[in-house]
Amino acid sequence: MKLKYFSAPYLVWMAVFIAVPLLMIVYFAFTTDDGKLTMKYISDVGQYANIFVRSIWLSLIATAVCLVIAYPVAFILSRMDKHKQGTMLMIVMLPMWMNFLLRTYAWMTLLGNNGIINHIFNMLGFESVKLINTSGAVVLGMVYNYLPFMILPLYSVMEKIDKSLLEASADLGCSSFSSLVRVIIPLSMPGITSGITMVFVPAISTFIISRMLGGGSNLLIGDLIEMQFLGNAYNPHLGASISLVLMVIILVIMTVMNQFDPEEQVLM
Amino acid sequence: MKKLGKIYLILVLLFLYVxxxxxxxxxxxxxxxxxxxxxFTLDWYKRLFHNRIIISSLVNTIIIAVLASVISTVLGTLASIGIYHMKKVPKAIVMNITNMPIINPEIVTGVSLMLLFVFFSARMNLEFGFTTLLIAHITxxxxxxxxxxxPKFAQMNPHIFEAAQDLGCSPVKAFRKVILPEIMPGVISGFLMSFTxxxxxxxxSYFTSGSTSQTLPITIYSMTRRKVSPEINALSTLIFIAVVIILIVKNAVETRTARKNNSGGGE
Incomplete structure (x- = not known):
């Protein structure tokens, strides 16, 4: 018996439930209801350029903020005593195990007009501030939800950086800043690129965070897709076109990221 | 410098936990x-336990997670054996398609499966519900x-399967006695990952469940859409406690096995 036949059941499954559905997206994007070829829906996506720009912009900001916050965290973790590292990493990752709807809901109650933050403002004698239903709230939600996705890959590369390399660069006259720029950052590049993809991809395609924290005025690509499939605007052809464009954007970003990564391994 | 690092870490943890x-x-x-x-009151917890929708969607979630992860573990383990023994080009093609659901945004995977299920439901007797949800989860x-x-196959000696057969094992027995123990750690972590x-x-799930079969996250979503109810807070508390317990147990088991391996001289 040949071992390669073991994969037959999965190959069928993969063809029917992974390959065919993706081909259906392509098919729906380029056809009308009667199955005629059309470019109408793809060109209609252009009408939503502002939503695309907003999604890319907000998720880029969120990714940058995550990188800035996570980089020192990962470094500090990686330089701790070995037996402490495991526990600390667990504490950092623990909130990730809560469902992200609940995590987003937590911010909904904090930022709300009658929420605790505004309550504290009032007690200190300030006016209430509109916190929820702003684009800032959406970015905050993205950072909060996806920060551990940035910390984890950064930590796993930094943990492998040999302590003696840092000592050597210090011995050879590097200040701690130039050690950072010339030794730590280049060596942690694979972690940076995979962290960026792991935050950017879910951030640009989310529809929950924008809906729960952004109100109706901060629609993202994800909301647009969801509305075409489950909303009142039911139009799977347009929805498929938008999904296709989203996939292309992500593909471009990942190709760009791969250029920075010497090992060309963006995923995990 | 060290103190500054500690303060920074505490600030980030506050941001995550507050x-x-x-x-x-x-x-x-x-x-x-x-x-x-x-x-102080425990009323919201009482209400939570009497909320039929939440209890039934919790049960539903667990059934689907157990079925989906068991089926995917069997399917995926068999698939890995086959894929590992494929030629280079078919292997690359299969691996690229396999990675699609991991690389693609979830919404695209959800929407693509929804298109497929809509197509099937129009032509065959497939309704959105438990079946579509289970198929989506396995996928x-x-x-x-x-x-x-x-990766476990890459670490394994490729000839031990043949050697076992040369020494008189049937292929099934050779698989059970030789291959399975080698890949077991990967199988277990794959199972746990797909279960979580x-x-x-x-x-x-949102795009593939229809209205008849709901999972807990979908119920939570519809609760946050409607009026605010502290029942969600109570549910969050219980989930948080469950997560903490599971992680502590996991940590304890891992340190124990690590210690055992160290003192017992390993293999």
Whole structure:
């Protein structure tokens, strides 16, 4: 018996439930209801350029903020005593195990007009501030939800950086800043690129965070897709076109990221 | 410098934990206010346990997660054996398609499966519900199993399977006695990963569940859409406690096995 036949059941499954559905997206994007070829829906996506720009912009900001916050965290973790590292990493990752709807809901109650933050403002004698239903709230939600996705890959590369390399660069006259720029950052590049993809991809395609924290005025690509499939605007052809464009954007970003990564391994 | 690092770490941890703790504190609040704590009560927990929709969607979530992860573990382990023994080009093609659900945004996977199910439901007797949900979960689970099992084959001596057969094992016995023990750690981590992904998934379930079969995340979503109710806070508290217990147990088991391996001289 040949071992390669073991994969037959999965190959069928993969063809029917992974390959065919993706081909259906392509098919729906380029056809009308009667199955005629059309470019109408793809060109209609252009009408939503502002939503695309907003999604890319907000998720880029969120990714940058995550990188800035996570980089020192990962470094500090990686330089701790070995037996402490495991526990600390667990504490950092623990909130990730809560469902992200609940995590987003937590911010909904904090930022709300009658929420605790505004309550504290009032007690200190300030006016209430509109916190929820702003684009800032959406970015905050993205950072909060996806920060551990940035910390984890950064930590796993930094943990492998040999302590003696840092000592050597210090011995050879590097200040701690130039050690950072010339030794730590280049060596942690694979972690940076995979962290960026792991935050950017879910951030640009989310529809929950924008809906729960952004109100109706901060629609993202994800909301647009969801509305075409489950909303009142039911139009799977347009929805498929938008999904296709989203996939292309992500593909471009990942190709760009791969250029920075010497090992060309963006995923995990 | 070290002190500064500690302060920074504490600040980040506060950012991660304060929202969850506020959620927990207000699950014991007497009124529905989200900013003033007016008195202690366990009412929201009582209500939660009497909420049929939540209980039934919890049961549903667990059934689907167990079924999906068991089926994907079997399917994915068999697949890994086959894929590992494929020629280079077919192997690359299969691995690229397998990675699609991992690389693609969840919403695209969800929407693509929805298109397929709509197509089937129009032509065959397939209704959105338990079946579509289970198929969707298996579909996004299997790639994670393959991702965990494949590297174990790369570490394994490729000839031990043939050697076992030369020494008189039937192929099934050779598989059980030789291959399975080698890949077992990957199989287990693949199973656990797909189980947790299934428990936690919202986006793909949202597009493939229809209205008859709901999972807990979908119920939570519809609760947050309607009126604010501290029942969600109570539910969050229980989930948080469950997560903490599971992680502590996991940590304890891992340190224990690590210690055992060290003192017992390993293999």
């Amino acid at each position: 929202p969850i703790f506020v959620l927990i504190v207000f699950s014991f609040n007497e009124t529905k206010s989200r900013s003033v704590f007016s008195g 996004f689970d299997v790639p994670y199993v393959i991702l965990n099992v494949m 992904y299934s428990l936690d998934d919202f986006v793909i």
